[in-house]
Amino acid sequence: xxxxxxxxxxxxxxxxGAIRALAMDAVQQxxxxxxxxxxxxxxxxxxxxxxxxxxxxxxxxxxxxxRFVLSNGHGSMLIYALLHLTxxxxxxxxxxxxRQLHSxxxxxxxYGYAPGVETTTGPLGQxxxxxxxxxxxxxxxxxxxxxxxxEVVDHHTWVFxxxxxxxxxxxxxxxxxxxxxxxxxxxxxxxxxxxxxxxHVDGWFxxxxxxxFEAYGWQVIRDVQGHDPAAIEAAxxxxxxxxxxxxxxxxxxxxxxxxxxxxxxxxxxGAPLGAAEIEAxxxxxxxxxxPFEIPAEIYAxxxxxxxxxxxxxxxxxxxxxxxxxxxxxxxxxxRRMAGDLPADWNAHVEAVLAKVIDKAETxxxxxxxxxxxxxxxxxLPELLGGSADLxxxxxxxxxxxxxxxxxxxxxxxxxxxxxxxxxxxxxGASLHGGLIPYTATFLMFSEYARxxxxxxxxxxxxQVFVFTHDSIGLGEDGPTHQPVEQIATLRLIPxxxxxxxCDTTESAVAWACAVERRTGPSSLCFSRxxxxxxxxxxxxxxxxxxxxxxxxxxxxxxxxxxxxAVIIATGSEVALAVSAQKTLAGEGIAVRVVSMPSTxxxxxxxxxxxxxxxxxxxxxxxVEAGVTDGWRKYVGLEGEVVGIxxxxxxxxxxxxxxxxxxxAEAVAAAVRKVLA
Numbered sequence: 023x024x025x026x027x028x029x030x031x032x033x034x035x036x037x038x039g040a041i042r043a044l045a046m047d048a049v050q051q052x053x054x055x056x057x058x059x060x061x062x063x064x065x066x067x068x069x070x071x072x073x074x075x076x077x078x079x080x081x082x083x084x085x086x087x088x089r090f091v092l093s094n095g096h097g098s099m100l101i102y103a104l105l106h107l108t109x110x111x112x113x114x115x116x117x118x119x120x121r122q123l124h125s126x127x128x129x130x131x132x133y134g135y136a137p138g139v140e141t142t143t144g145p146l147g148q149x150x151x152x153x154x155x156x157x158x159x160x161x162x163x164x165x166x167x168x169x170x171x172x173e174v175v176d177h178h179t180w181v182f183x184x185x186x187x188x189x190x191x192x193x194x195x196x197x198x199x200x201x202x203x204x205x206x207x208x209x210x211x212x213x214x215x216x217x218x219x220x221x222h223v224d225g226w227f228x229x230x231x232x233x234x235f236e237a238y239g240w241q242v243i244r245d246v247q248g249h250d251p252a253a254i255e256a257a258x259x260x261x262x263x264x265x266x267x268x269x270x271x272x273x274x275x276x277x278x279x280x281x282x283x284x285x286x287x288x289x290x291x292g293a294p295l296g297a298a299e300i301e302a303x304x305x306x307x308x309x310x311x312x313p314f315e316i317p318a319e320i321y322a323x324x325x326x327x328x329x330x331x332x333x334x335x336x337x338x339x340x341x342x343x344x345x346x347x348x349x350x351x352x353x354x355x356x357r358r359m360a361g362d363l364p365a366d367w368n369a370h371v372e373a374v375l376a377k378v379i380d381k382a383e384t385x386x387x388x389x390x391x392x393x394x395x396x397x398x399x400x401x402l403p404e405l406l407g408g409s410a411d412l413x414x415x416x417x418x419x420x421x422x423x424x425x426x427x428x429x430x431x432x433x434x435x436x437x438x439x440x441x442x443x444x445x446x447x448x449x450g451a452s453l454h455g456g457l458i459p460y461t462a463t464f465l466m467f468s469e470y471a472r473x474x475x476x477x478x479x480x481x482x483x484x485q486v487f488v489f490t491h492d493s494i495g496l497g498e499d500g501p502t503h504q505p506v507e508q509i510a511t512l513r514l515i516p517x518x519x520x521x522x523x524c525d526t527t528e529s530a531v532a533w534a535c536a537v538e539r540r541t542g543p544s545s546l547c548f549s550r551x552x553x554x555x556x557x558x559x560x561x562x563x564x565x566x567x568x569x570x571x572x573x574x575x576x577x578x579x580x581x582x583x584x585x586x587a588v589i590i591a592t593g594s595e596v597a598l599a600v601s602a603q604k605t606l607a608g609e610g611i612a613v614r615v616v617s618m619p620s621t622x623x624x625x626x627x628x629x630x631x632x633x634x635x636x637x638x639x640x641x642x643x644x645v646e647a648g649v650t651d652g653w654r655k656y657v658g659l660e661g662e663v664v665g666i667x668x669x670x671x672x673x674x675x676x677x678x679x680x681x682x683x684x685x686a687e688a689v690a691a692a693v694r695k696v697l698a
Contacts, residue, residue, distance in 0.1 A: 027216060029274045032249035034307040037072075038064040040107060040320050042280045045099040046303060047313040048120040048127070050294045055121060055129065058277040058290040059097025059213060062248075063182060066211050066273055069254040071104050071326070074262075076177060078330030079109035082137040085359045086337050088177045089140050089156045089454065093149025094184035094213065095130040096292065102127045105138045107316070107324035112136050114314055133453070133481040141453050142481050145473055147190030148446045150210060153181040154196040155450020155459075157208035157268070158426070158435075162406060163456050165431020167355050172344040174337075174355065178262070181210040185223050188212070188231060195443025197268075201239025204428035206265035209258070213248070215277040221288045232272055241267040248273030280307045358404045358456045361484065361540060370401050371534045375563065378530045382555040387548040387593070388490040390529035392417035395460075398533060399433075402458065405537075406451055408435035409462040409488075410444050416462035416490045441467045445474035445487065452483045458537060464496075465489035465505040465547055468512065478543040479517040485543035486536045492522065492547040493647040494682065495594055500672030509547055510652040513621055517542035521620045522646075524596035525556050528619045531566040535623070549594050551675055556596065556617070569623030570635050574600055576612035585614040587693050588636060590644040590656055592618055595664075599645055601686035606693055613693055614640070621652075641696035647684045662692040 032038070041064040049055035060067075076088040092101045099120065105112045112126060116136070119125035126136040130144030140156070143149035157179040164175040187193055200208055212231065216223055232242045241264045247253045254273070261269035278290030281303045295303065304310065311317065345352035357364070364370070374397040383390075399405050399420050409418045419434065426432035437444040441463050448459035468475065468489055478485045494504045512520045521532035521544060529548065536544035556573060565571025573596065576585035591599035599615045606613050616635055618624055624632065636642065642661040644653035650665035657663060666682050679685060 027274065029276050030247040030250055031276060032065060032279050034280065036309070036317070036320055037323055038068050039307050039309040040316055040324070041067060041100065041103045042303070042307055043309050043311065044103040044106070044117060044314070044316075046281070046295050046300050048099050048102070048117050050297070050300055051118060051313070052121040053294055055099060055294065056096040056292045057099065057281075057295055058217070058292070059094055059184065060100035060103065061281065061285075061290070062215050062275045062277040062279050063097070063100060063211075063213050064279070065249045065251055066182070066213075066254055066275075067100060067104055069251050069258065070180060071108060072324065073255070074258055075180065076333055077138070077326065078334045079105075079138070079327050080331060081334060082110065084334050084337075085455065086175065086177050089153070089179045091140055091143065091149045091153040091156070091179070091181045092131055093143055093153065093181050093187045094146065095143030095149060098127070098129065098131050100182070101131055101139065102136065105136060107321065108326040110136070110138045112138070114316075118314055141450065142477060145477065146186040147192040148474065148477060150181050150183050150187050151192050151196035151443055151446035152450035152453060153179050153208060153210070154200045154205065155447035155452075156454040157200065157205040158203060158447065159451040159454035159457050160207055161203065161205060162426065162431045162433070166403070167351055169344075169348060169351070172340070172347060174341055174344050178207045178209060181208070182213060183210055184213045184215070185218050185227055188229070189227055192442045192446060195440040196447055197235065197240070198238045199437065199440070199443065199447070200268045202428065203426060204239070204266055205268045208268040209261045210268070210270050212270055212272045213275055214272055215275045217277045217286070217288050217291055219288060219291055232270070235270045239267060241269040243269065243271045246271055246273045248275035249279060282306045354403070355456075361455065363538065364401055367401065370398075374398065375527065375530055378526045379563070381526070382557070383526050384552055384554045385526065386550055386552050387523050387525065387529050388417045388550060390523070390526040391488060391490070391533065391546065391548045392420065393526070394530045394533040396420045397530070398537065402537065403433070404456060404458045406433055406435065406448070406457045406459045408437050408444060408448070408459070410437050410441045410467070411439045412463055415464070416488060418460070418462045418488060437461070441470035442474055445471035446477070448485060449474055449478050449481070449483060452478070452485050453481070458484055458486065460486035460488055462488035462490065464491045464503060465508050466491070466503050468508055468545070475512070475518065475543070475545070476515055479515045482517050482542045484540050487543060487545045488548070489545060490548045491550045492593060493549070494666065494670045494678045494684075495549055495551045495647065495675045497550075497675040497678065498672055501669040504670035505648070506666055506669060507649045509646070510649050512545050513652060519544040519620055519622045520547065521545070522547045522593040523619050524591070524593055524617055525553050527556070527558065527563060528566055528617070531563070532619060535567060547593065551594065553594050554597050556600070566619060567623075568627050568631060569620040569625070570616055570618035572614060572635055573617040574603060574615040576614050583612045585640060586612050587641045587643065587697055588614045588616055589689060589693065590616045590618050590636070590642060590653070592646050595645045595647060595684065598684070598686045598689050602689035602693065605686065605690045611693065611697065643689060643692040643696060645684070645689050647679070647682075660696065662696050664688050664692050
């Protein structure tokens with residue numbers, strides 16, 4: 023099939039033929055996959071990876087490498103072919119196992135599987151958004167560490183993306199910000215092949231993409247012939263020459279170029295070509311080698327190991343000079359890129375907690391969160407904060423916050439009303455290294471960001487998601503803003519730690535745990551309304567880190583007695599549990615109160631700890647101002663849950679808690695019921 027869009031077809035050669043052959047052979051062997059994008063972007067990939075990409079296959083984690091993101095992640099055989107050909111530890115055996123169980127070549131690029139894969143892509147639009155975060159991180163770190171004559175942070179972020187990425191709304195959020203921030207080292211290649219899974223996109227994607235990006239403040243290079251190496255080279259040189267704006271290179275391509283009977287059609291987008299078409303393609307592109315066989319001279323032409331080692335060696339020499347001139351900065355750079363916390367971190371946390379406990383403040387936990395940021399941030403220059411146009415409500419600003427601007431770095435990002443983009447940009451910044459991002463919005467609007475939260479958890483990256491206004495306690499804004507099911511569903515995300523602190527002490531501990539955690543993200547959920555300080559001894563303070571602990575033992579204040587029941591509570595409802603405990607004590611009913619700020623963390627504790635907190639055989643009541651089902655695993659069939667299984671209403675918070683029965687009286691009544 024011949025393109026009707028005035029696209030110059032490729033002049034086939036063995037260098038790009040290796041990409042096309044590996045893509046079609048791997049997809050055919052797996053009997054699933056997407057050969058069209060790798061075959062259609064082969065020339066773009068060849069020019070970039072052989073002549074411009076700064077990387078070292080022997081050290082995929084080199085700090086000053088360029089970052090490459092395949093945003094159209096369904097074309098994953100493109101990046102696998104490139105990594106294999108250029109010399110990464112991705113042998114041909116792994117390409118033969120494309121899309122098979124436990125291979126390093128899953129159906130979409132997965133962070134942590136194949137070396138050189140910088141982020142997990144597949145959900146379209148998030149790759150380009152992660153790349154914006156990576157470019158933002160480069161900008162921020164360059165401002166933090168570069169000094170005259172010593173540019174130790176100086177690399178590009180390159181992105182391949184397709185029509186699907188641009189249709190997704192998140193691309194608008196992220197690319198608008200990239201222009202606003204002037205991310206001049208971000209260069210994206212738009213694979214303009216006019217095809218998506220349903221066919222030619224003319225019926226559902228007629229945006230003037232170049233005008234759209236020009237409106238964002240990008241440099242746009244239009245109508246580049248995407249199969250012409252000279253045209254691609256010229257576009258890249260122009261892009262690299264403009265360091266004031268991100269660049270979009272619009273490449274006219276033919277999807278599946280090289281498959282003579284299926285190219286330029288959705289037939290080649292997401293399905294194997296079939297044996298007959300592969301045989302025809304081999305003849306068409308002049309590739310006369312069996313499946314998965316690459317001649318030695320082709321490997322030699324692609325091999326980037328010597329060039330990459332030389333580039334890293336040059337950087338190492340520059341860094342040695344930097345270390346001699348700025349030893350403290352060099353040590354700090356290495357610490358941050360390693361992801362290590364300051365040497366005195368534990369001592370600092372203990373000092374912060376001592377002050378918090380001494381103050382014993384009754385304040386909203388969103389304010390306690392801000393106080394925690396204020397206390398920890400001076401010791402953590404790697405913190406990169408931000409909020410989705412709610413800084414004054416989320417209370418994420420602190421005295422040392424410096425907003426990121428077009429011509430400056432900073433440590434705080436004003437994201438505007440872009441919750442999804444914010445979370446995915448922060449994912450990219452985390453993946454880049456050297457920064458610990460925290461982002462914020464109302465808990466209700468975690469829904470907008472949900473898939474980026476899931477991606478952070480899937481990749482097990484260090485991220486802190488701050489969510490305030492965590493219940494019906496926000497009051498008059500009504501059910502559209504009152505989270506009911508959000509905390510419960512966040513807890514269901516694998517690898518996500520969810521914290522809902524009850525006071526200033528738990529808030530400070532939750533923040534410390536989130537910052538320290540290197541195996542996944544954390545969601546911190548804070549109240550709008552004031553919550554009373556809860557007194558604890560040292561053992562109880564230590565127990566907070568275990569997710570659930572005995573806050574108040576059954577007794578009359580001077581003597582502990584055997585508990586007859588347990589009340590489990592989180593956040594604002596802990597105070598209700600303590601109040602109910604006192605009421606019941608007056609009736610001769612001894613009740614233990616367990617604060618469980620993080621069910622996820624509690625569930626990871628050993629059996630002895632869990633049994634010590636929640637003894638077997640004791641009737642249990644749980645209380646939380648949200649949906650009740652998640653608490654059934656703790657209270658059992660015989661227990662009771664005081665919660666809300668409907669949407670809220672618009673009214674002052676106090677009235678709403680009474681309306682929905684989230685009161686100390688209701689908790690006490692539930693205890694009486696389980697003891698009856």
